[in-house]
Amino acid sequence: MKLVVLYGPPAAGKYTIAKAIAENLGYKLFHNHLTVDLLKNVFEFGSPGFFELSQTIRLLIFERATQQNVTGIVFTFVYEKDVDDNFVRKLIKTVTSNGGEIVFIQIDCEKDELLKRVTDESRKAFKKVRSQEGLLATLNSRDITSAIDFVDSYRIENTNLSVQETVEKALEIIKAD
Known part of the structure; x- marks a missing residue:
């Protein structure tokens, strides 16, 4: 199995890009909000154990998908430096120890563009952060724009790229890796 991990701040376009990549390659889409x-249907967001349970579910899905020879998955998430490092290490171990491979691609754009995109109507479907104030608070209080510094990671800066141009760049990376 090939796992494509798209990570970056909210409103960078991860879901839109991931959906197009999954359709193009015939991969499954496993986005952050699943x-x-x-x-959130059972627990308060951020309550004790919320993120641990989320990570456990994700790792189990990746383990089973690798064991059952799922061709590929495109996974999106917001990486927070230091906070998510343990999860990323477990993810790598889970996938590679079961014969899979991983490609990490950071999707990023300038802050002003993030602030424009965050209010887009398409974000409503998944109850994503949709206010500029909420995004600014997150950007100012958490390190969610850094690259994962202990993995080989590609970066696509898409401030001035169309969705299609960004998808094409990502596909080039995935196919070459």
């Missing part, structure tokens, strides 16, 4: 929204 587990977040599942858990």
Whole structure:
């Protein structure tokens, strides 16, 4: 199995790009809000154990997908430096120890562009952060724009790229890796 991990700040376009990549390659799409929204039906977001349970579910899915020879998955999430490092290490171990491979691609754009995109109507479907104030608070209080510094990671800066141009760059990376 090939796992494509798209990570970056909210409103960078991860879901839109991931959906197009998955359709193009015939991969499954496993976006951040599948587990977040599942858990929010039972638990308060950020409550004790919320993120641990989210990570456990994700790792189990990746383990089973690798064992059952799923061709590929495109996974999106917001990486927070230091906070998510243990999860990323477990993810690598889970996938590679079962014969899979991983490609990490950071999707990023300038802050002003993030602030424009965050209010887009398309974000409503998954109850994503949709206010500029909420995004600014997150950007100012958490390190969610850094690259994962202990993995080989590609970066696509898409401030001035169309969705299609960004997808094409990502596909080039995935196919070459």
